[in-house]
Amino acid sequence: xxxxxxxxxxxxxxxxxxxxxxxxxxxxxxxxxxxxxxxxxxxxxxxxxxxxxxxxxxxxxxxxxxxxxxxxxxxxxxxxxxxxxxxxxxxxxxxxxxxxxxxxxxxxx
Amino acid sequence: xxxxxxxxxxxxxxxxxxxxxxxxxxxxxxxxxxxxxxxxxxxxxxxxxxxxxxxxxxxxxxxxxxxxxxxxxxxxxxxxxxxxxxxxxxxxxxxxxxxxxxxxxxxxxxxxxxxxxx
Numbered sequence: 001x002x003x004x005x006x007x008x009x010x011x012x013x014x015x016x017x018x019x020x021x022x023x024x025x026x027x028x029x030x031x032x033x034x035x036x037x038x039x040x041x042x043x044x045x046x047x048x049x050x051x052x053x054x055x056x057x058x059x060x061x062x063x064x065x066x067x068x069x070x071x072x073x074x075x076x077x078x079x080x081x082x083x084x085x086x087x088x089x090x091x092x093x094x095x096x097x098x099x100x101x102x103x104x105x106x107x108x109x
Numbered sequence: 110x111x112x113x114x115x116x117x118x119x120x121x122x123x124x125x126x127x128x129x130x131x132x133x134x135x136x137x138x139x140x141x142x143x144x145x146x147x148x149x150x151x152x153x154x155x156x157x158x159x160x161x162x163x164x165x166x167x168x169x170x171x172x173x174x175x176x177x178x179x180x181x182x183x184x185x186x187x188x189x190x191x192x193x194x195x196x197x198x199x200x201x202x203x204x205x206x207x208x209x210x211x212x213x214x215x216x217x218x219x220x221x222x223x224x225x226x227x
Contacts, residue, residue, distance in 0.1 A: 042202050042218040101152040
């Protein structure tokens with residue numbers, strides 16, 4: 001079956017760095033997405049990786065290793081507004097998104 | 110660009126009534142639209158994939174007669190929850206992909222519709 005694993009909840013301090021991991025097992029691979037979702041709102045796109053390596057976008061970076069079925073989202077200089085759920089999703093061979101359960105990130109002052 | 114709207118944002122209805130939710134792509138044409146449901150503290154659950162001009166493809170366990178999907182144009186898809194019951198109360202989110210090919214088949218999400226069935 002298809003499976004996406006990510007931690008349920010993480011806590012970090014304002015100004016610090018946090019890494020949210022995601023491992024996946026899917027039928028085919030056409031890219032991995034990270035989305036941010038604030039409570040009661042729809043997800044918003046953060047990043048897309050289809051090749052191995054690190055993609056940096058401001059305070060957020062995303063890494064992919066296809067051979068290991070592994071990705072992480074790195075958030076630097078954490079701000080209180082970064083408190084949200086972070087969803088990892090993999091696009092399978094049918095171009096369908098397979099979603100992880102999300103990681104709730106709590107930022108403390 | 111790539112804005113998706115949903116209407117209504119929230120709705121409260123009595124058990125047994127039907128509710129229609131609209132999903133519109135405002136500045137692009139969407140060949141494919143997706144309907145998701147999200148219960149509190151859970152991830153998105155894909156309900157169905159809707160292609161313009163054809164019947165929707167429903168995920169296993171989703172009743173097609175209860176959740177009617179119509180994708181009549183490249184900018185509009187509707188989800189009708191028929192004979193709604195309290196267990197249908199959830200956050201319904203649509204997304205759309207840009208038919209022009211866009212970058213990496215990214216799905217653009219609407220703001221969601223919170224349905225509460227009394």
